[in-house]
Amino acid sequence: MIQLRDIHFGYGSQLIFNGLNLSIEPGDRLGLLGSNGCGKTTLCHIIMGLLRPKSGEVRILGETRTTESDFAEIRGRIGFLFQDSDDQLFCPTVIEDVAFGPLNMGQSPEEAKKTVAGTLKSLKLSGFEDRITYKLSGGEKRLVSLATVLAMNPEFLILDEPTTGLDEKTTDRLIENLKESSLGYMIISHDRDFVKRTANKLIHIKEGQMRAANLDGLEM
Template identity: 40%
Template sequence: MAEKVVEIKKLYYAYPDGTKALSGLDLDVFRGETLGIIGANGAGKSTLLLHLNGILRNGASDAVKVLGRDMTDKNIPFIRSRVGLVFQDPENQLFMPTVFDDVAFGPINMGMKEGDVRRAVEEALKEVDLPGFAGRSPHHLSVGEKKRAAIATVLSMKPDILVLDEPSSNLDPKHRRGLIDLLRRLPLTMIIATHDLPLLAETCSRICVMEEGRVEADGKTADILQNYPLLEDYDTGALLHISRRSTT
């Protein structure tokens, strides 16, 4: 059996206003797999993702383990350098004045040497098909370019685990295709939260269905996407229709 890179046991989380987001969630993620997370809005997907690098933490530090380490203050810098979290809105992910500074932000904070940082930035931009964009300002990029630049900002940190929140939202079909191709060729453990079932069908080996802060179903991509009663339960007929088309 492959190594467990993420181990979550009975994770509870409520936002300060009292909204319960996660209620006793259990989840294991294994090295090398691509895990899709689906669920209606408010099911707790984004909250779960924010727990994976300690942005959100509940009381018990051993509820979430990444690469065998508990989520403690001491471990968090290490965990953040191993888990690359890409937020949904690239405007929030790209906060520096130039693409270079943004992609270099993580590696510099990790204490990499200047030459290594430059190499990491160059490789990350090449990986996402944006070579030569280093000097550009993020506000001069198209939405598709911003999404890919956002992924580059964490790839440059050479993470073990890539976590993506709604990577295909707001993308036109062509850029979405480019993104799927990119995700397919990245040799990382990936966790993708999305409503885009066809994207999951093409990229994921395993899918979890979340509901009310828990994992309701967990299985191989084909099994989940062909479990029509389950999907019907989870969402509307429209999504079901798409998933039928993409799996046949």
């Protein structure tokens, strides 16, 4: 599904990835760990084509992706949940925000409304359609953000620190939603407990390379 081969990347003179390799299969449920600044978010941005590596190959859904239009094809098929929900939710009402992706992918307004209703229902957010996005609580924002990603019917999810700022109850709700879906995903998180409950395989980035990891022997 996603293959990264020999990725080199750095900001200015600061080297982040030094020959990083990663292979993700469709049903994988990965937890990505690593210390602050080791490049977890950068890695996701490389997969989504928001950043381009200095060298190395990015293969997603069977094809090598290099240009913006290559990546435009996969966005939506690979759903990406941003760290800060305020970055993700930019429309005033929930219904418009959730419909944004489906409309971009060519659904008619009527189809998009159906998609929104279905997605919100699956996340137990029915009735949120006309709520104002910036007036939602932190937890609600995160769940609605997830809805905006799921509405595009992705084949794989990437979640960047999904539990930051969430209380236990909302975290439980998020876990429940993830477990119920049949989607594969990769979760970046510092929350060991959350990772333990959602991932079946752990990896971490160390010295610019990808390593397998387990929860107990992990350096964080």
